[in-house]
Amino acid sequence: MPYYVAFDIGHKPRGNIDDNYTELRELLDKNEFECHKFFETSITRESLEPYDILVFACPDFAKITRQEILEIEAWVQNDGGGLLLLSHAGGDKGRSSNLSELSELFGIKFENDQVLDEESNIGLENMPIIENFNPPHPITSGVDSICYRAGCSLTVISNAFAIVSSNETSEPFSTPLICVSEPEKGRIVCDGSYEMFRDRIGGGLQYESHSKLAVNMFEWLISDYRMEKRDQDLLPVPEEGKEASEMEEVQARGSSLDVKSKTQSTENFNISLDISNKSELMTLLNQFLSQINTMKNTIESIIYTFSKSDEISEGNLKSNKENSTTEKSSVSDITKEIEETKKETHRSKKKKPEGEQEELTTSPPKLEEESAEETEEEIIEEEELDLEERREELEAEVEKLERKVKSIVNLLGFLEKKYNSGKMNEKSYKKQSKKLHKDLDKIKRRIEKISNALNQ
Template sequence: MKTSSFYVAFDEAHKPRGKIAGNYSHLKEFLDSQGFICQPYMEFPITRQNLSPYDILVIPCPDFAKFSTNEIDAIAQWVKEDGGGLLALSHAGGDKGRRSNLSELVEKFGLSFENDQVLDYSKNFGLENLPEVVNFSPPHPITEGITSLCFRAGCSLSTVGLNVVPVAISNEESDPFSTPLIVTAEVQEGRVVAIGSYEMFRNEIPGGFEQPGHQEFCSNIFQWLKTEYREKVKTGEIKPKVTIQEPTQNYDANGITANVGSQPSFISAKLNLSSHIVISDKSDLANLFHGLLDEVTVLKDQIKTVIETIVSSEEQILETQKATESAEAATPLELPPNIEPLPVPEPERLTEMPEKPKSMKDTKKKTDTHLPKTKTHQPQPIPDPLPMTKEEIEVELETLKNKLNSIENLKDLVESKYKNKSYTKAQYEKQIERLSNDLNRSLNRIKELEMQYTKGKK
């Protein structure tokens, strides 16, 4: 079926902190006005097939939940081969703070979220955890027309990969300084945007969705995530690699499934409760209770829907049962007078088993050593990924070598700031550790590429 509508799925199967029926409702209303169709995505586990109706997948900061290896592979395949657009959002502390593995997913595209928090004591919107971002380089469609953003309670990112572009960088006075905050990637047919702050799109908070520039930034992101591949699929220019059907569920104003007579997908989901919560400051405590209120609202609406579904289904079942019972209670079938009913045969008495021969009374088990050994089924090995071409290896090597130079320059800058007492010893050690880790990752990747390059020459 051909359609010009673009469907946006907001993952709700992995306990996200952002929900379109709660603290992301203004974002949903804005996207609706832009012509997108936003729906909560409650499928578990995620597969390439059940992602096929959607053009964009938003993962708004999973909280105390992890993606399985199969789900990560399915999302990566949907992005790369089916032209999906992925928006991945994290929070201060990264995966470690949220007890998630979002980085394992975005690493498929050459980037990852750091386990830190971006602070700026000089250039901010009233608090150090509300840093103002003004460094947008190189120019990119998602930052077109943007001069300032509030990076509220976010973490930084690191990049190692081809076609990965940091489009927003922290200030030199920030901690960490001059590091990627917003990253884009184009991978085969799909596109990815990764942002370390999911709170940039929350309702009615300082530095949230109502912050000047954030709505324009949001519009740029979702327009860019509409890939050329999905456009061609919708117009019929190309045939999709998997069967694509429009989502069949109907949603009410709150984004809750309203199907009658079918089981909502959230019924089968497990409710995971954690009794151990670490609160670092008052803002974390406030955010926790805001999140709980949002979840209570969503749960209340879901329970109402389930009750309506059960009542409707029960009435249908009772009506069917009554109809069946009334049919059974009707006058029994009468035979014509010239036909007699068949007699009911008495059950036959089973004969007793004969006594077991003496030759078979040996209780010791005898194994036949002459039987051929059966071959156990060996699982088929997973095929190796397609090797990179010589040109692709050379381009990535050149990118990584340039990155090494940048890291060395940043280390020199950290050394000079420490000597000038602009950094405390703790800040100095933290920056050096981060840069050293980034350096080691890049060097390891260079070794891998050089081995591939040497092997390809033989």
């Protein structure tokens, strides 16, 4: 009896079962799973009913709506759905997505970083070899090691736990990489590296134990509740032909938009959509509006940054190009470069470096993506804040930062205990302690700046 897996394609996933996840699809087909491309104008609990597992394979510049998040939550908790969330280096910030808004409902958060390891890797520091599987879990049963290729770290907030963590030599060290949660009737897996299951790349699905890990992961995601209902034939199955018709709808929409962008015509054009009621139409229009607003805010932030100076220096352009293409750069390095670029007087118009990588497979998030986020921080630090509009947002940020301070202090205590007990050498202790203190100082300065602004 097959179990049905829905691979979301409505939020521009980087992992696609017709492209770079074909080997994963074949593997699942051989293990009694039936994979489907899943597209809905707006995901609902009802539309998920025929599926046992829903996969978000790293949404790229697309966000799940609040209503969709609530519908997915209800499907997991009440219908025993299995949810697999896969991210990438840079997390939500790097991909302009919002997986954490969904995962946080189940006690897990994707961090906006990249896991590196100079000592234990398969050739590059952003392809660390991980063997830290604690506590034992069905997902890691029979798995000796994994390659956590171009992935971000995770944080456990509540009612969840890590089953795979980074090495002591990693950066960040001993931090969650794969986490699980069992809310009510359903099951959740969060993994910061979608590239672990990609076709024909180093550290992808062909790496040692990755096939075993993938099968274990999907088998565990079938909840006891769901398994019992399937055995009793009490659940529907995906409709024949539905997938194809919806794909045609997506292609038609994309084709119409593509023609519009190429011709730059001001004439009206028609997009043929199969809308059955007013509610579906309003939902679709709201999604379009949300994407337009996101683009508008990003453009305004970039305009603000560069309006303070006429041109960009050739030296900074060269430096930015080196940072965006190097395979051994880190998120913090790129952030630092952006901040330095903003502070200097610019002398030449910025051009996109030729051959700049389009996707991040062996390096941190794109410079442009970091720039938009850094611009927001600069506005907070240097401009008078509109507290009426942003007070709640800033207060929430302070709360999150204060929780991070507590976590870092606890980690420092943990490090000291390990060092004093002889379980950690002096070199590792000093390196990791220095990094934590640096992060702690940075967070405290940020809290102080926001607090001062709020108290004005």
